[in-house]
Amino acid sequence: MKPSSEFILEASCIHAWYGSSHVLHGIDLAIGRGETIGLLGRNGMGKSTLIRTLLGHVTQRDGRITLFGQDTSRARPHEVARLGVAYVPEGRGVFPNLSVRENLIMAARRGRDGRNDWSYGRVLETFPRLKERLSNLGAQLSGGEQQMLSIGRALMTHPDLIILDEATEGLAPLIVLDIWNVISAIRASGIATLIVDRDYRKVLTQADRALVLQKGQVVLQGNADEVAGSPALADYLGV
Amino acid sequence: MKPSEISSDVSPEVLLRGREITRRWGGLLALNGVSLDLARGSVHAVIGTNGAGKSTLINILSGEIPPSSGSVELLGQEVTGWTQPRRARLGLGRSYQRNTIYPSFSVFENCRLAAQAATQKPWQWWRSAQHCDASLSAAHDAASRAGLNDLLDRPAGLLSHGQKRQLEIAMCLATAPQVLLLDEPLAGMGAEETERMLALLAELKPGHAILLVEHDMDAVFRIAERITVMVNGAVIASDTPAGIRSNPQVQAAYLGDH
Amino acid sequence: MNHSKTLFVLLAFAGLALYPLMAGNYGIDLVTKMMVYAIFALSLELLVGTTGLICFGQAAFFGIGAYAAVLLPAQTDAPSLLWLLPACVLAAALYALAVGALSLRTKGAYFIMVTLAFAQMAYYVVHDTPLGGGTDGIYLTLKPVLGTLIDLDKPLVLYGFTLLMLVGVFGFLALLARSRFGRALAGIRVNEQRMRATGFSTYPYKLAAFVISGGIAGLAGFLFAVKDGFVNPEMMSWHLSGAVLIMIILGGLGHLRGALVGAFAFALLQEFFKSEAVFGDFARHWHLGLGLSIIASVVLLPRGLVGLPGQLRARLVGRSNLQGVRHEAV
Amino acid sequence: MDLSIFLIQCLNALQYGLLLFLVASGLTLIFGIMGVINLAHGSFYMIGAYMAYALAPVVGSTFGGGFFATLAVGVVLAVLLGYVLEWAFFSFLYEREHLQQVLMTYGLILVFEELRSLLVGDEVHGVEVPAFLAGTLPLGELMTYPVYRLFVSGVCLVLALGMYLIFTRTRLGMMIRAGSTNREMVQSLGIDIKFLYRVVFAAGLGVAVLAGMVAAPVSSVYPGMGDSVLIICFVIVVIGGIGSIRGALLAALLIGFVDTFGKVFLPQAAGVLVYVLMALILLWKPDGLFKAG
Amino acid sequence: QAPAKLKVGLMLPYTGTYAALGTAIENGFKQYVAEQGGKLGGREIEFVKVDDESDPSKATDNVNKLIKRDNVDVLIGSVHSGVAMAMAKVAKDTGTLLIVPNAGADAVTGAMCAQNIFRSSFSNWQPGYAMGEVVAKKGHKKVVTITWKYAAGDESVRGFKEAFEKGGGKVVKELSVPFPNVEFQALLTEIAATRPDAVYTFFAGGGAVKFVKDYAGAGLKKSIPLYGAGFLTDGTLEAQGLDADGLLTTLHYADALGTPRDTSFRLAYAKAYKQQPDVYAVQGYDAAQMLGVGLAAVKGDTSKKAEFADALHKAKIDSPRGPFTISRFNNPVQDIYLRQVAGKENKLVGVASKALTDPGRGCRL
Numbered sequence A: 001m002k003p004s005s006e007f008i009l010e011a012s013c014i015h016a017w018y019g020s021s022h023v024l025h026g027i028d029l030a031i032g033r034g035e036t037i038g039l040l041g042r043n044g045m046g047k048s049t050l051i052r053t054l055l056g057h058v059t060q061r062d063g064r065i066t067l068f069g070q071d072t073s074r075a076r077p078h079e080v081a082r083l084g085v086a087y088v089p090e091g092r093g094v095f096p097n098l099s100v101r102e103n104l105i106m107a108a109r110r111g112r113d114g115r116n117d118w119s120y121g122r123v124l125e126t127f128p129r130l131k132e133r134l135s136n137l138g139a140q141l142s143g144g145e146q147q148m149l150s151i152g153r154a155l156m157t158h159p160d161l162i163i164l165d166e167a168t169e170g171l172a173p174l175i176v177l178d179i180w181n182v183i184s185a186i187r188a189s190g191i192a193t194l195i196v197d198r199d200y201r202k203v204l205t206q207a208d209r210a211l212v213l214q215k216g217q218v219v220l221q222g223n224a225d226e227v228a229g230s231p232a233l234a235d236y237l238g239v
Numbered sequence B: 001m002k003p004s005e006i007s008s009d010v011s012p013e014v015l016l017r018g019r020e021i022t023r024r025w026g027g028l029l030a031l032n033g034v035s036l037d038l039a040r041g042s043v044h045a046v047i048g049t050n051g052a053g054k055s056t057l058i059n060i061l062s063g064e065i066p067p068s069s070g071s072v073e074l075l076g077q078e079v080t081g082w083t084q085p086r087r088a089r090l091g092l093g094r095s096y097q098r099n100t101i102y103p104s105f106s107v108f109e110n111c112r113l114a115a116q117a118a119t120q121k122p123w124q125w126w127r128s129a130q131h132c133d134a135s136l137s138a139a140h141d142a143a144s145r146a147g148l149n150d151l152l153d154r155p156a157g158l159l160s161h162g163q164k165r166q167l168e169i170a171m172c173l174a175t176a177p178q179v180l181l182l183d184e185p186l187a188g189m190g191a192e193e194t195e196r197m198l199a200l201l202a203e204l205k206p207g208h209a210i211l212l213v214e215h216d217m218d219a220v221f222r223i224a225e226r227i228t229v230m231v232n233g234a235v236i237a238s239d240t241p242a243g244i245r246s247n248p249q250v251q252a253a254y255l256g257d258h
Numbered sequence C: 001m002n003h004s005k006t007l008f009v010l011l012a013f014a015g016l017a018l019y020p021l022m023a024g025n026y027g028i029d030l031v032t033k034m035m036v037y038a039i040f041a042l043s044l045e046l047l048v049g050t051t052g053l054i055c056f057g058q059a060a061f062f063g064i065g066a067y068a069a070v071l072l073p074a075q076t077d078a079p080s081l082l083w084l085l086p087a088c089v090l091a092a093a094l095y096a097l098a099v100g101a102l103s104l105r106t107k108g109a110y111f112i113m114v115t116l117a118f119a120q121m122a123y124y125v126v127h128d129t130p131l132g133g134g135t136d137g138i139y140l141t142l143k144p145v146l147g148t149l150i151d152l153d154k155p156l157v158l159y160g161f162t163l164l165m166l167v168g169v170f171g172f173l174a175l176l177a178r179s180r181f182g183r184a185l186a187g188i189r190v191n192e193q194r195m196r197a198t199g200f201s202t203y204p205y206k207l208a209a210f211v212i213s214g215g216i217a218g219l220a221g222f223l224f225a226v227k228d229g230f231v232n233p234e235m236m237s238w239h240l241s242g243a244v245l246i247m248i249i250l251g252g253l254g255h256l257r258g259a260l261v262g263a264f265a266f267a268l269l270q271e272f273f274k275s276e277a278v279f280g281d282f283a284r285h286w287h288l289g290l291g292l293s294i295i296a297s298v299v300l301l302p303r304g305l306v307g308l309p310g311q312l313r314a315r316l317v318g319r320s321n322l323q324g325v326r327h328e329a330v
Numbered sequence D: 001m002d003l004s005i006f007l008i009q010c011l012n013a014l015q016y017g018l019l020l021f022l023v024a025s026g027l028t029l030i031f032g033i034m035g036v037i038n039l040a041h042g043s044f045y046m047i048g049a050y051m052a053y054a055l056a057p058v059v060g061s062t063f064g065g066g067f068f069a070t071l072a073v074g075v076v077l078a079v080l081l082g083y084v085l086e087w088a089f090f091s092f093l094y095e096r097e098h099l100q101q102v103l104m105t106y107g108l109i110l111v112f113e114e115l116r117s118l119l120v121g122d123e124v125h126g127v128e129v130p131a132f133l134a135g136t137l138p139l140g141e142l143m144t145y146p147v148y149r150l151f152v153s154g155v156c157l158v159l160a161l162g163m164y165l166i167f168t169r170t171r172l173g174m175m176i177r178a179g180s181t182n183r184e185m186v187q188s189l190g191i192d193i194k195f196l197y198r199v200v201f202a203a204g205l206g207v208a209v210l211a212g213m214v215a216a217p218v219s220s221v222y223p224g225m226g227d228s229v230l231i232i233c234f235v236i237v238v239i240g241g242i243g244s245i246r247g248a249l250l251a252a253l254l255i256g257f258v259d260t261f262g263k264v265f266l267p268q269a270a271g272v273l274v275y276v277l278m279a280l281i282l283l284w285k286p287d288g289l290f291k292a293g
Numbered sequence E: 001q002a003p004a005k006l007k008v009g010l011m012l013p014y015t016g017t018y019a020a021l022g023t024a025i026e027n028g029f030k031q032y033v034a035e036q037g038g039k040l041g042g043r044e045i046e047f048v049k050v051d052d053e054s055d056p057s058k059a060t061d062n063v064n065k066l067i068k069r070d071n072v073d074v075l076i077g078s079v080h081s082g083v084a085m086a087m088a089k090v091a092k093d094t095g096t097l098l099i100v101p102n103a104g105a106d107a108v109t110g111a112m113c114a115q116n117i118f119r120s121s122f123s124n125w126q127p128g129y130a131m132g133e134v135v136a137k138k139g140h141k142k143v144v145t146i147t148w149k150y151a152a153g154d155e156s157v158r159g160f161k162e163a164f165e166k167g168g169g170k171v172v173k174e175l176s177v178p179f180p181n182v183e184f185q186a187l188l189t190e191i192a193a194t195r196p197d198a199v200y201t202f203f204a205g206g207g208a209v210k211f212v213k214d215y216a217g218a219g220l221k222k223s224i225p226l227y228g229a230g231f232l233t234d235g236t237l238e239a240q241g242l243d244a245d246g247l248l249t250t251l252h253y254a255d256a257l258g259t260p261r262d263t264s265f266r267l268a269y270a271k272a273y274k275q276q277p278d279v280y281a282v283q284g285y286d287a288a289q290m291l292g293v294g295l296a297a298v299k300g301d302t303s304k305k306a307e308f309a310d311a312l313h314k315a316k317i318d319s320p321r322g323p324f325t326i327s328r329f330n331n332p333v334q335d336i337y338l339r340q341v342a343g344k345e346n347k348l349v350g351v352a353s354k355a356l357t358d359p360g361r362g363c364r365l
């Protein structure tokens, strides 16, 4: 584990509500520079809510969040994003009325340190399928193509932390493999990642650390192999 | 029709048949002469690269979009020119890859409305919809099969992503179809729900013909009798699971080291 | 509908029934007009609130009902309600059938504009041709009667008859909303694609809703023509289509009560701001007050006037429950 | 009709179409691109026309006058107004039911119209054509053509082209279009959608006011003038295909031609022709002429 | 004991396109009442106002508001013909006294006429007819007419055509623009193509401004003389500017009649309301005069309708426009002036038609 001074994201005692329903009950989380964190849990346990809270999308929230040393507890989503956080949402969030090309270049932004390595060209190389559909509107893509587009778009913002919520959903096995490779590459290049994925085994092999959520609380956490080895894991994931 | 009412035949009875289906989107040939049979009592998986045309195939079979050429036969009837609702009423059910639910209705109402399709009777304007026992019980049945018993009163829009995926299946079941076209039903589901889903499919299999589009290979190989592999709009192989697993072309194009 | 809401509606109708006991001539006239508008608003609520079809040409059906009431009867004898009323409703419904059959091919804003287009066509027919007196309009000389039982020339009789029609329409639509037909319409509003996939042929459903709505609007038009004894092309103008849309939004979409409350509130607000007793000479700038209160209602009442009690309750309970997706109790 | 008359009529049609586009241009931004159902567009246009009337003397005395100075001052004021309006009345509406916007903008119409009455009165006013554009060109044997009308057409073309380029070619345009479908995702890409939309709304109002100011010498200035252009503007945006600037331009030209030749050949039906045209186009192409882009 | 106050209901447009006209009419009316010390026929006057919004579909309600809620004794209104038609209907049904201070719909003193319905302004037919005589006398043979396609325009053109063709001319083309469309270019080209000797037109308000400017802008003003019903240049001259200079129109009023009656009226009006009166103010003023005459004859008792009407039929109204009488159809019998625009004023040229009386077609009185 990285030393605590290198945490790029620190969140403590996060609570979140949707209307009157209390979804997150005091979650602590920290992500180090270049670290990969896996977030596990069954359907509806609050994984996406936690992510959306960190990103500032859930307005009814409580707790303290710092990102790159700045307090973002009450920050608005675009301010969080500009600090260098990219988001691949579940359900993809591709803009249906923009072409593939437009979906990509509208997002392009240099990294905080001026990085510019995820160029338009490189994204298309990574996802050749997109290259063939450049002028198609987002709405006209197949499910998997949308997923690729969403990841590619996130990369073009040159983030320091990339959050992938079910990023491999609907992708063909070969592409999934590619994605995991991309994730490794991202990790190797020093970008931190927070991953939610239904393939928990794969997550646990990729991640440095993992957290398991149950009903809005962290019930298990630790190094990936510790979590993978925990006898309680099967219970929490219902397998 | 309830699954129990159908005697399981020995000789496979083809419920849905697609013949030489072709579909163009502008210059793109999304489907190129695809034919396939769905027999009662079997799960037929369609796998393939992203953008291969799997969802397009389901859309054409279910009547959501017309084919550029080719024909569809449902329960022995030629239905190529039929609208989607008409096919659905004959016994075709589908789920969507992207959630297609009624977000402002409760989970139960989502199911009930789907079940109501079987007994529409719109002219009975004085009778409350909640008094139709047939659709109420069908809805309860479908919801509990999909594992949504605890969430019946929740507005569907407030479900988590995985829960919405479960609802998607429940709504498909609520219409009591004989032919099920499932577009990536496991996507977004957790491990537990995946298991439940596979068990459900196994349970449905006897009375139904099921088309399963899925990228979860473990699941596909566990449950499918037959697998069709598509790449760029064309079928490159159609075989038993074992045959597919060992097909080098399929490995190169789709499976990788699976 | 839960109990407090049913109670509200019952009390409202009871109030309307008792109102003539304490009102003068003008009051009866005014409330008759409001009830006619309420019927008109209910017709649109079926389309907009229930089915999600935003029709911007509702005034055409209203106007056709009204013109039919004037043009159909021979001018020699007082026509009988028995045939004239159904004839007017039918005329409007027929036009709705034609308009609906064509315009339902389009969706969203395009649908809004196609319905407007067909309404404008009807408008220009009465505006630019001598049929119906052109821009000057035309008079209804003999008001319909039903034997000796009902003579709509008498304001009090007309009031009672209009109230009866209002209750009838409201009851009909309330039953409709909870019937399978109504639930299917609601499903079409929320997700038409899924409705088709589960086996509902949505086009006939929508067309049926459109025709029913047109017929009810025609009924309102008929009553309006009978009340005024005068029809004019402006009854078909888009201003009226817009105004009735404003009424149901103001009242709160998705509830029949909303149409009722909205129609009355809109008319009462106008009366209030026009009142010289309150505003003196400034009353001539009554648009200002009306506009400001409409703006205030958008700011303060996200779910329209009928959402007000719920909002107050939420305020009392504490945490606001308004966020997120609209929840419909079923 | 002989050829020269026919050609003159074509010119009329073209010019009228361009004028219509000019009038509708603000709506193409606020309704077409942002997706806000803005019934108050006519009022914005009216505000522009009254500005042309009321500002000219004020600008004349403070800045030494000039047609373009007046335009500039008017547009700046309009943009400020738009910015404040969006902040006060629209910023919280995007998450709500779309029809709430209808109610809001309806309220604004009433308020603006009444403020106009209180501030400037109810009389009809004319606005002088600036001297350097006041000439006319001979046209045929009897007729002449005012240079100012050509100027208006020119402004319209420049505006159309500018808007087209901004919305289809620039990242700004893409962000704005993206915002109309998924606000949350736009924010997640680091874009301040609230600010962006405030700016677009302000720009839309600026364009509407510019249109009103430029058109004022041709149209004159009178109560209720906003009301009379409102519907035709929606017709244009919708026929063209919501969100398409190309489409709006084409639709405006089409209406220009139908209206011009309709008045000549089918005077009995001239009023209804535009609506017949709209119905036909939308029945033939249910998404308008150009879907988007 | 003083008699109860007489309630006068003013149903006029205070918002929308015609708001300025409504105000002028009200001012004129009130001025006369003020001159009489706030009393007509011995009764003090009390006003009740309703904004009719120029919307005929609300007109019946608005009249009812005055009649049933406010129990007015007299109705004054309105500008818009459709609204006036609705008012006439209610007035006829209820027997309430109505004086129309502007709307020219022929039917008000034609098919809809009644003992208790009067007009202080004009019928659409009148200025048109007068202009037809003038244009015929000028020797024009071929004329094109152009107007909005609505009742007032049609009626005005019909009046023009009647007189003009009687005088030997021919209306070769009747052009119309859908109301309230103001794009005239196509029809101006059509006029140029037809090459008539003259053009007759009926437009008002914003449409009048735009038409006059476009007509001049298209260069037609130089080659084809334009004639119009007076509203073409009334209340619009400031906006029309130089483009209106020299235009000939017919109306029952002109800006500088120069009669002592008119001069004193104008002075008093300007003093009271800080603006120049126009024809609408005169019509309002005369509506009050007519009411005064009638009331004097019945001693303030508005229920004596026959006497009231009799008095008016016999009276000579001393209007700023010049004296006029009331026809048996209750429409003014008045001189229609030929006016020419000069220096932002409608200057009197002469009398186009002396004591012109509307035929009251369809009236059974």
Ligand SMILES: Nc1ncnc2c1ncn2[C@@H]1O[C@H](COP(=O)(O)OP(=O)(O)OP(=O)(O)O)[C@@H](O)[C@H]1O
Binding pocket: A018, A019, A021, A023, A041, A042, A043, A044, A045, A046, A047, A048, A049, A050, A090, B157, B158, B159, B160, B161, B162, B163, B188, B190, C324, C325
């Ligand atoms: N907008 C919302 N309003 C109200 N409740 C919500 C909303 N979104 C989610 N919820 C509820 O909050 C809980 C947590 O949801 P969340 O989406 O965070 O789950 P998740 O762990 O991401 O599940 P999944 O794996 O299915 O995506 C669920 O019970 C869900 O029903």
Ligand SMILES: Nc1ncnc2c1ncn2[C@@H]1O[C@H](COP(=O)(O)OP(=O)(O)OP(=O)(O)O)[C@@H](O)[C@H]1O
Binding pocket: A133, A136, A139, A140, A141, A142, A143, A144, A145, A170, B025, B026, B028, B030, B048, B049, B050, B051, B052, B053, B054, B055, B056, B057, B097
């Ligand atoms: N409306 C459309 N217009 C144009 N192209 C389309 C349209 N819909 C789909 N396509 C294209 O057709 C191809 C097939 O799409 P389809 O959705 O059937 O793929 P799929 O096999 O389901 O892929 P996935 O596994 O990624 O969901 C894709 O390349 C897609 O971009």
Ligand SMILES: [Mg+2]
Binding pocket: A047, A048, A049, A090, A165, B160, B161, B162
């Ligand atoms: Mg999730």
Ligand SMILES: [Mg+2]
Binding pocket: A142, A143, A144, B054, B055, B056, B097, B183
């Ligand atoms: Mg797919």
